[in-house]
Amino acid sequence: MAPQSRPSARFRSSDVVDFVIVGSGAAGGIIAKELSTAGHTVVVLEQGPRLSERQFDHDEFGTFMRGHNINDPATQPHTFRTKPQETAQRRQVLVYGRLVGGSNAHFTGNFWRMRPSDFNEASRLGGVPGTGLVDWPLTYEELEPYYTKAEWELGVSGEPGPFDPPRSRPYPMPPLPVKSSGVLLERGARALGLHPQPSQMAINSRTYNGRPACQHCGFCLIFMCEFRAKSTSMAVMLPLAEGTGRCEVRPDSYVAQVEVGPNGRATGVTYFDGQKRMQRQRARAVVVCANGSETPRLLLNSASSRFPQGLANSSGVVGKYLMFNTYFEVNAQFEQPLNEFKSVQNTRMVLDFYETDPKRGFYGGGGIDARFGKYPITFALEGLPRGAPTWGEGFARQLAHQFTRTMAFGCHGTSLPLETNNITLDPTLKDAWGLPCNRVTYTDHPDDLKNAKFLAGHATDIAHGAGALAVWSAPVIAQTLAVHLLGTCRMGNDPRTSVVDRYHRTHDVRNLFICDGSSMVTSSRGQPTETISALAFRAGEHIADFAKRGEI
Amino acid sequence: MTDFHARRAFLKAAVAAGAAWATADLFEVEDALAFASQQASAAVAAQSRTLTAAQMEIVSALTSRILPAVDGRPGAAEAGAVYFIDRALGTFNAAQQPLYTEGIADLNRRAQAKVAGAASFAALPAAQQDEVIRNIEATPFFQAVRLDTIVGTFALPSWGGNRDYMGWHLLGLEHQMSFQAPFGYYDAEVNRRN
Numbered sequence: 126m127a128p129q130s131r132p133s134a135r136f137r138s139s140d141v142v143d144f145v146i147v148g149s150g151a152a153g154g155i156i157a158k159e160l161s162t163a164g165h166t167v168v169v170l171e172q173g174p175r176l177s178e179r180q181f182d183h184d185e186f187g188t189f190m191r192g193h194n195i196n197d198p199a200t201q202p203h204t205f206r207t208k209p210q211e212t213a214q215r216r217q218v219l220v221y222g223r224l225v226g227g228s229n230a231h232f233t234g235n236f237w238r239m240r241p242s243d244f245n246e247a248s249r250l251g252g253v254p255g256t257g258l259v260d261w262p263l264t265y266e267e268l269e270p271y272y273t274k275a276e277w278e279l280g281v282s283g284e285p286g287p288f289d290p291p292r293s294r295p296y297p298m299p300p301l302p303v304k305s306s307g308v309l310l311e312r313g314a315r316a317l318g319l320h321p322q323p324s325q326m327a328i329n330s331r332t333y334n335g336r337p338a339c340q341h342c343g344f345c346l347i348f349m350c351e352f353r354a355k356s357t358s359m360a361v362m363l364p365l366a367e368g369t370g371r372c373e374v375r376p377d378s379y380v381a382q383v384e385v386g387p388n389g390r391a392t393g394v395t396y397f398d399g400q401k402r403m404q405r406q407r408a409r410a411v412v413v414c415a416n417g418s419e420t421p422r423l424l425l426n427s428a429s430s431r432f433p434q435g436l437a438n439s440s441g442v443v444g445k446y447l448m449f450n451t452y453f454e455v456n457a458q459f460e461q462p463l464n465e466f467k468s469v470q471n472t473r474m475v476l477d478f479y480e481t482d483p484k485r486g487f488y489g490g491g492g493i494d495a496r497f498g499k500y501p502i503t504f505a506l507e508g509l510p511r512g513a514p515t516w517g518e519g520f521a522r523q524l525a526h527q528f529t530r531t532m533a534f535g536c537h538g539t540s541l542p543l544e545t546n547n548i549t550l551d552p553t554l555k556d557a558w559g560l561p562c563n564r565v566t567y568t569d570h571p572d573d574l575k576n577a578k579f580l581a582g583h584a585t586d587i588a589h590g591a592g593a594l595a596v597w598s599a600p601v602i603a604q605t606l607a608v609h610l611l612g613t614c615r616m617g618n619d620p621r622t623s624v625v626d627r628y629h630r631t632h633d634v635r636n637l638f639i640c641d642g643s644s645m646v647t648s649s650r651g652q653p654t655e656t657i658s659a660l661a662f663r664a665g666e667h668i669a670d671f672a673k674r675g676e677i
Numbered sequence: 678m679t680d681f682h683a684r685r686a687f688l689k690a691a692v693a694a695g696a697a698w699a700t701a702d703l704f705e706v707e708d709a710l711a712f713a714s715q716q717a718s719a720a721v722a723a724q725s726r727t728l729t730a731a732q733m734e735i736v737s738a739l740t741s742r743i744l745p746a747v748d749g750r751p752g753a754a755e756a757g758a759v760y761f762i763d764r765a766l767g768t769f770n771a772a773q774q775p776l777y778t779e780g781i782a783d784l785n786r787r788a789q790a791k792v793a794g795a796a797s798f799a800a801l802p803a804a805q806q807d808e809v810i811r812n813i814e815a816t817p818f819f820q821a822v823r824l825d826t827i828v829g830t831f832a833l834p835s836w837g838g839n840r841d842y843m844g845w846h847l848l849g850l851e852h853q854m855s856f857q858a859p860f861g862y863y864d865a866e867v868n869r870r871n
Contacts, residue, residue: 182833183833183852184832184833184835184836185831185832185833186828186831186832186833186836187832187833187836190828191769302858302860302864302868302871303858303864303867303868304860304861304864305860305861305862305863305864306863307864308863308864308867309863340854340855340856341855341856341857341858341860342853342854342855342856343856351854459863461861461862461863462849462861462862463860463861463862463863464849464860464861465860465861466850466851467856467860467861468856468858468860501831501844501845501848501850502827502828502831502832504848505744505827505830505831506824506827515823516742516743516744516810516814516823517742517743517745517807518745518747520743520744521744521745521746521747521750521752521847522747522748524744524847524848525747525748525750525847525848525849528848528849528850529848529849529850529861
């Protein structure tokens with residue numbers, strides 16, 4: 126029987142549930158599962174619709190160009206500027222999944238742990254002047270059991286690489302079969318003395334917990350998996366949460382404010398239902414998992430006379446230290462067909478450049494993977510090297526010849542946390558529900574761009590080492606599009622400089638918790654999802670313990 | 678292959694893969710898909726909605742020069758990109774209707790300046806069409822038609838073009854819901870060994 130047809134709890138608006146969770150993505154789904162299996166009643170509010178596998182498609186135009194399943198710039202826009210001195214202009218910079226399952230429902234499946242060094246880089250490096258780089262209030266050793274839990278409860282395919290951090294259990298599944306791009310990355314990397322390894326993916330390489338193995342259809346990136354072979358909150362966690370009979374996932378619910386009572390405690394949230402009618406869900410505690418852009422917006426939109434700067438914002442840090450990760454591609458053409466349109470997006474990667482090396486002269490590090498570059502429309506628009514014909518017989522011949530022979534090397538890098546990269550409320554722009562919109566101020570730190578160029582240089586060398594006939598890339602410039610939304614409600618021990626404590630409880634409101642990309646103190650090396658998942662498992666466990674002990 | 682066939686293939690693959698949900702209401706799903714498929718093909722078979730027949734002919738000729746049929750492969754005209762363009766101009770791309778109307782008229786003026794008495798741009802031989810295009814390559818009209826030709830050739834058939842996935846065939850992209858390794862030339866050896 127399909128999980129969505131299992132009996133799931135239904136609560137009335139007059140019910141006071143134990144927890145209301147805002148957002149159903151990587152973190153929200155996991156916390157819903159943890160709290161409901163611990164015996165609590167839970168309502169998960171999701172702004173997007175609920176789709177079933179039968180409604181998924183491979184619609185590149187709809188998804189990339191018409192805003193299907195993502196935040197809609199027509200009804201919920203934001204504005205953008207690179208510096209506070211500029212007037213922000215309406216522009217879509219932030220992209221996230223808008224459906225039950227969140228961005229996690231359509232993510233590519235890359236599942237990297239952070240390393241011990243990620244958690245204390247600031248003290249090891251002596252800081253980076255002019256930035257907000259600080260240590261995490263957690264160590265890798267504290268989070269390790271939850272990385273393991275995430276890998277086994279969700280389902281991850283991989284094998285340890287030469288630089289991997291210590292792990293308490295092996296990967297639950299072997300790596301997915303290597304693609305031609307992976308073989309070529311191995312060839313090029315080995316020629317340079319590097320250490321390629323299988324990509325670690327939250328995608329089944331065999332049947333796992335009743336879900337089938339990947340069928341290699343080729344539409345992972347920004348598409349949902351029809352087979353449930355992708356190990357997501359949508360496929361794994363939400364069905365378990367609803368299966369308890371104590372959790373209701375309520376789609377088409379656009380949260381407006383977290384409400385706070387006269388005693389300074391959160392009493393629930395107000396939200397617009399699918400007919401734009403204002404509703405209220407009361408709860409004993411509120412957990413916000415709405416992503417690194419919507420979480421700070423919700424807190425700022427929940428300002429009151431008691432919390433004039435926004436809820437849980439006595440530090441003034443809500444919305445600050447936004448981090449995107451850098452992502453740039455090096456493209457390569459080969460003599461024979463690779464057929465990268467088949468199977469998962471990437472199967473091999475190089476993590477030799479993960480650590481910051483002060484000898485390079487800049488902060489940062491990252492990874493390089495070998496991947497399917499572009500779906501058909503994007504390939505026809507920008508998949509050929511500069512100087513290639515743009516129309517006519519030559520254009521048609523090159524498209525036909527090169528689509529199967531082209532791949533990309535994805536370069537995933539760090540973003541330094543900067544106070545000046547942030548989310549605030551736009552002074553004038555309102556969304557279709559009348560709520561103030563986000564204003565994004567962002568420009569990559571010079572070190573982030575130096576690191577991105579450094580990685581792209583190595584990717585270029587790998588491509589040549591692999592025997593590519595042509596290698597090219599777009600210039601590395603400050604980014605203006607982001608799908609990784611991190612750092613805007615950072616975790617820390619000091620209430621003056623952070624929003625949540627090491628257990629994801631807000632410093633200011635005892636029964637308000639936040640867990641998603643916004644909790645991250647540093648950016649990871651470009652693949653934050655496993656860390657968000659591990660944080661959510663850890664947060665869920667601690668929040669359930671607090672509830673049991675009457676400490677909420 | 679139509680969307681309907683692709684979805685059937687998907688369902689078949691899903692059942693083979695052991696996805697229990699796929700069998701639950703297979704017939705209901707197939708009915709829904711069959712209906713959607715009829716609607717989609719009816720839309721394509723119908724005449725234009727927004728452009729006139731003469732305008733359709735000219736835009737189709739232009740799409741054919743942007744992405745011509747070569748080496749026995751279909752091009753944008755065979756894939757019916759013009760039907761996507763026509764539907765888009767009648768709906769979400771209505772703002773570009775004036776750009777198209779004026780651009781088409783300009784193309785005809787240029788065609789007639791080149792060949793006295795030419796009925797329209799579509800009536801010129803391909804080489805002369807290309808000469809006309811080279812003079813308008815940088816115009817917003819040509820850039821819009823180029824973008825729309827690409828989208829109309831490669832977007833899912835449900836958007837009105839890419840008839841029978843001809844655009845994807847052009848690229849060598851097989852639309853299947855299930856593949857097995859080896860996938861390409863360079864992984865053949867290692868995947869046959871494993």
